[in-house]
Amino acid sequence: MVLIIAEHQNGQVKKTLAECLSAAKQLAEKLGGEIHAVLIGSSLDELASQIDGFAIKKLHLIDSPELEKATTEKQADALAPFVKGGEFKAVLGPASAWGRDLTARLAAKIPCGLATDCTELRWDGDKPIFYRPVYAGKAFANVAFKNGVIMATLRPNVFPPDEKTGETPEKGTITYDAGSVASQILDIIRKATGRVELTEADIIVSGGRGIKGAENWGILEELADTLGAALGASRAVVDAGWIEHSHQVGQTGKTVSPKIYFACGISGAIQHLAGMSSSKVIVAINNNPEAPIFKAATFGIVGDMFKVVPILTEEFKTIVD
Numbered sequence: 642m643v644l645i646i647a648e649h650q651n652g653q654v655k656k657t658l659a660e661c662l663s664a665a666k667q668l669a670e671k672l673g674g675e676i677h678a679v680l681i682g683s684s685l686d687e688l689a690s691q692i693d694g695f696a697i698k699k700l701h702l703i704d705s706p707e708l709e710k711a712t713t714e715k716q717a718d719a720l721a722p723f724v725k726g727g728e729f730k731a732v733l734g735p736a737s738a739w740g741r742d743l744t745a746r747l748a749a750k751i752p753c754g755l756a757t758d759c760t761e762l763r764w765d766g767d768k769p770i771f772y773r774p775v776y777a778g779k780a781f782a783n784v785a786f787k788n789g790v791i792m793a794t795l796r797p798n799v800f801p802p803d804e805k806t807g808e809t810p811e812k813g814t815i816t817y818d819a820g821s822v823a824s825q826i827l828d829i830i831r832k833a834t835g836r837v838e839l840t841e842a843d844i845i846v847s848g849g850r851g852i853k854g855a856e857n858w859g860i861l862e863e864l865a866d867t868l869g870a871a872l873g874a875s876r877a878v879v880d881a882g883w884i885e886h887s888h889q890v891g892q893t894g895k896t897v898s899p900k901i902y903f904a905c906g907i908s909g910a911i912q913h914l915a916g917m918s919s920s921k922v923i924v925a926i927n928n929n930p931e932a933p934i935f936k937a938a939t940f941g942i943v944g945d946m947f948k949v950v951p952i953l954t955e956e957f958k959t960i961v962d
């Protein structure tokens with residue numbers, strides 16, 4: 642059997658579940674067995690209903706008020722006996738901040754190996770090989786498991802999300818026996834940006850060094866707000882301190898795969914492309930016709946972003962209104 646650890650935030654199951662499912666299907670086909678998923682938290686019924694439709698045989702709920710603001714330490718404590726007790730040959734989770742933290746603890750408790758931040762699932766006969774970038778993408782590792790449970794985290798927005806097929810997973814509740822843990826979350830303070838999270842966004846407006854300074858983000862924010870888009874950035878502007886690192890797209894930032902990606906004043910360095918080249922449509926705005934971003938772009942506009950972006954914003958406003 643293959644188990645998927647489903648991540649959720651703010652009452653939404655993250656799309657990494659659907660991405661893990663496409664890899665889980667390959668694993669289940671070769672290794673045999675059903676695909677199960679597990680949700681962990683408190684009052685999970687509504688979240689569980691969001692998983693209806695996916696080709697998952699059984700959804701396990703570790704549901705307890707104790708787990709409402711649980712640390713990954715507590716969550717791993719709750720998951721470990723369940724994973725150990727089940728006949729899971731493979732466990733997949735997201736390589737998000739939460740997934741990385743949780744699976745590292747879980748793998749230590751099982752104990753088993755862990756291939757983190759994988760970007761491809763390859764096969765050596767019937768043996769799964771997890772392909773993962775290492776040293777900030779300067780090299781790649783092929784990870785195989787000698788024995789024990791196969792555990793891996795998948796980089797978000799890389800594996801194609803599996804579509805809902807109309808099946809309804811059987812649901813089962815796992816009892817959680819609250820053990821003693823060393824840490825506890827007292828409060829979660831969310832930064833109110835009013836914008837969609839970068840890795841979940843359908844549209845991203847991203848800015849690079851062409852923006853010239855932190856004071857000019859306004860033109861990109863206006864376009865982003867008009868389209869209900871998230872705000873992205875190149876590493877150059879993050880390093881310059883013009884925007885926070887949480888906005889960085891690329892090899893050492895976030896991997897995104899929106900429907901539309903606007904690259905404004907971004908040259909298109911290989912490390913930036915590594916994080917956004919799977920976007921469905923790429924619109925590049927750059928005043929240098931030789932900029933490498935144009936090779937990756939679906940639509941290219943050669944021009945000064947300070948002139949082009951406001952024109953686009955005004956045009957989109959007429960459509961959106």
Ligand SMILES: Cc1cc2nc3c(=O)[nH]c(=O)nc-3n(C[C@H](O)[C@H](O)[C@H](O)COP(=O)(O)OP(=O)(O)OC[C@H]3O[C@@H](n4cnc5c(N)ncnc54)[C@H](O)[C@@H]3O)c2cc1C
Binds near residue numbers: 932
């Ligand atoms: C190990 C490693 C990891 C890295 N990880 C990342 C990563 O995760 N993400 C990332 O982005 N980079 C990453 N980089 C850095 C990457 O190599 C580039 O340096 C960076 O992406 C360049 O950012 P930029 O395109 O904003 O700046 P530049 O390369 O300076 O490009 C600015 C562009 O703006 C255009 N421009 C200037 N003025 C205007 C204007 N008025 N209107 C329109 N266009 C204009 C210019 O023609 C130019 O093409 C990494 C590098 C290394 C070595």
